Amino acid sequence: EVQLVESGGGLVQPGGSLRLSCAASGFTFSSYWMSWVRQAPGKGLEWVANIKQDGSEKYYVDSVKGRFTISRDNAKNSLYLQMNSLRAEDTAVYYCARGVYAHDYWGQGTLVTVSS
Amino acid sequence: SYVLTQPPSVSVAPGQTARITCGGNNIGSKSVHWYQQKPGQAPVLVVYDDSDRPSGIPERFSGSNSGNTATLTISRVEAGDEADYYCQVWDSSSDQGVFGGGTKLTVL
Numbered sequence: 001e002v003q004l005v006e007s008g009g010g011l012v013q014p015g016g017s018l019r020l021s022c023a024a025s026g027f028t029f030s031s032y033w034m035s036w037v038r039q040a041p042g043k044g045l046e047w048v049a050n051i052k053q054d055g056s057e058k059y060y061v062d063s064v065k066g067r068f069t070i071s072r073d074n075a076k077n078s079l080y081l082q083m084n085s086l087r088a089e090d091t092a093v094y095y096c097a098r099g100v101y102a103h104d105y106w107g108q109g110t111l112v113t114v115s116s
Numbered sequence: 117s118y119v120l121t122q123p124p125s126v127s128v129a130p131g132q133t134a135r136i137t138c139g140g141n142n143i144g145s146k147s148v149h150w151y152q153q154k155p156g157q158a159p160v161l162v163v164y165d166d167s168d169r170p171s172g173i174p175e176r177f178s179g180s181n182s183g184n185t186a187t188l189t190i191s192r193v194e195a196g197d198e199a200d201y202y203c204q205v206w207d208s209s210s211d212q213g214v215f216g217g218g219t220k221l222t223v224l
Contacts (some may be wrong), residue, residue: 035213037159045151045159045202047213059211062117095158101206101213102149102164109158 002026002105004096009110016086016114022079022096022107030054030074033100036081038092039109046092049081050100063089086114118207120216127222134190136219138203141184146205148186150179153218154199162201163188190221198223 008020022034035050049060049070058070069082079096091114097103121139128134138148148166151159161170163179166186176191190197203216 037213037215044200044218045153045204045215047204047215050213059213061212062210101147102161102204103151103159104161104164104170106158106160 002098004098004105004107006094006096006107006110009094009112011113011115012086013116014087014114017082017084018086018112020081020083020094020096020110020112022081024077024079024096024098027098027105029072029077032098034072034079035097035099035103036070036079037095037097037103037106038090038112039095040089040092043092048094051079052100083112086112088114090114117210117212118205118214120203120205120214122201122203122216122219124217125220125222127224128190128193129224130193130195132193134193134197134221136188136190136201136203136221138186138188138216139184140186140205143184143186143205144182146181146207148179148181149204150177150188151202151204152197152199153202159202193221193223195223197221 003025005023036048051070067085071080093109095109096107098105150163153159166181167179
């Protein structure tokens with residue numbers, strides 16, 4: 001059974017940093033592109049970033065470029081999102097999802113709240 | 117950047133057919149994916165590559181894409197289909213994923 005489990009969310013002050021993790025199981029993690037998608041409270045889905053199987057290609061939504069870094073450790077079956085210079089508008093549930101275009105499996109999400 | 121436009125809400129009676137549109141400039145040239153999200157839950161992929169269904173998704177869910185509009189069609193709507201639905205594409209000109217604003221399907 002495919003499972004994606006996010007962790008690392010929490011309350012952080014504006015300008016602060018946070019690192020999200022996503023533990024994958026039930027499939028060959030190193031064979032898939034992986035993505036992060038977020039959803040602000042009461043709002044729609046927003047694609048954030050994705051990363052190729054070997055980490056050689058990474059893409060980001062404009063609003064996080066230069067602040068967020070996506071990475072992965074295939075030996076640990078894990079996906080990460082390093083978030084720096086956080087803003088109030090980054091407050092959202094962050095989902096880890098499998099796939100580069102269509103996302104066929106999603107985690108349950110981890111809530112990031114940016115507030116003083 | 118590429119913009120996808122969905123109606124905020126669609127209402128349909130049980131047993132009828134619901135059609136949810138997703139508009140975008142020449143969207144017919146892109147592959148469109150659709151997600152269902154119920155309150156408090158993660159999204160679920162219901163249609164990918166315009167019209168394909170993942171395993172486990174009922175045949176009542178179908179998709180089409182042409183010109184400037186993609187459509188998710190839900191036949192014989194059931195109360196359990198009530199949810200938010202999102203379309204998504206990959207914008208190759210900016211190398212970014214794009215979601216529509218979402219449509220709330222209400223089953224009357």
